[in-house]
Amino acid sequence: GENVEQHPSTLSVQEGDSAVIKCTYSDSASNYFPWYKQELGKGPQLIIDIRSNVGEKKDQRIAVTLNKTAKHFSLHITETQPEDSAVYFCAASIWNNDMRFGAGTRLTVKP
Amino acid sequence: DTAVSQTPKYLVTQMGNDKSIKCEQNLGHDTMYWYKQDSKKFLKIMFSYNNKELIINETVPNRFSPKSPDKAHLNLHINSLELGDSAVYFCATRETGLTDTQYFGPGTRLTVL
Numbered sequence: 001g002e003n004v005e006q007h008p009s010t011l012s013v014q015e016g017d018s019a020v021i022k023c024t025y026s027d028s029a030s031n032y033f034p035w036y037k038q039e040l041g042k043g044p045q046l047i048i049d050i051r052s053n054v055g056e057k058k059d060q061r062i063a064v065t066l067n068k069t070a071k072h073f074s075l076h077i078t079e080t081q082p083e084d085s086a087v088y089f090c091a092a093s094i095w096n097n098d099m100r101f102g103a104g105t106r107l108t109v110k111p
Numbered sequence: 112d113t114a115v116s117q118t119p120k121y122l123v124t125q126m127g128n129d130k131s132i133k134c135e136q137n138l139g140h141d142t143m144y145w146y147k148q149d150s151k152k153f154l155k156i157m158f159s160y161n162n163k164e165l166i167i168n169e170t171v172p173n174r175f176s177p178k179s180p181d182k183a184h185l186n187l188h189i190n191s192l193e194l195g196d197s198a199v200y201f202c203a204t205r206e207t208g209l210t211d212t213q214y215f216g217p218g219t220r221l222t223v224l
Binding site: 032034036038041042043044045046049087089093095098099100101103104106 | 144151152153154156201203212213214215216217
């Protein structure tokens with residue numbers, strides 16, 4: 001089955017800096033890669049996703065890149081703000097199959 | 112008007128007890144899940160239900176049993192609770208065939224004493 005690895009497990013940046021979180025997956029048939037943000041005491045919320053027919057996707061300050069050959073994808077957050085502090089999860093799935101999540105990255109943005 | 116809701120939000124109970132966590136969704140999705148999140152934040156899928164049929168059981172102990180009275184609900188029953196069951200449990204939903212996106216509930220923090 002699919003195995004998703006996520007790095008780093010913790011990340012601390014200064015406000016205004018960029019943050020990058022990386023994930024690798026094992027199943028080359030995976031074609032959907034979402035990123036979730038989990039704030040303290042809440043459930044994970046989808047922030048951005050990408051499909052295997054696209055190499056990059058942007059939404060304001062966040063972007064995701066996908067390298068199908070290397071089987072890795074990354075989340076990029078620019079101009080970080082304190083409210084970006086949370087745990088971020090990557091995930092991978094094959095169309096209509098269930099997702100496998102990475103272990104999570106705790107991002108801390110220092111004001 | 113919450114899309115995926117769970118009750119209770121917190122549950123504290125003694126070892127050996129039987130408890131239930133309820134999940135309700137108003138999105139009209141036909142697939143629902145239960146996840147367990149341990150103290151290290153790792154999300155582990157426990158069950159998924161599609162059209163009232165269990166389609167995944169990820170080696171979860173048989174003390175855990177999902178029950179779906181209708182398409183909008185997937186409840187989690189836990190018998191003979193153990194200390195290791197302490198975790199946050201999340202319900203999630205997905206519209207099968209339309210999207211892969213899963214929508215999560217707010218979670219239920221279970222503490223077994």
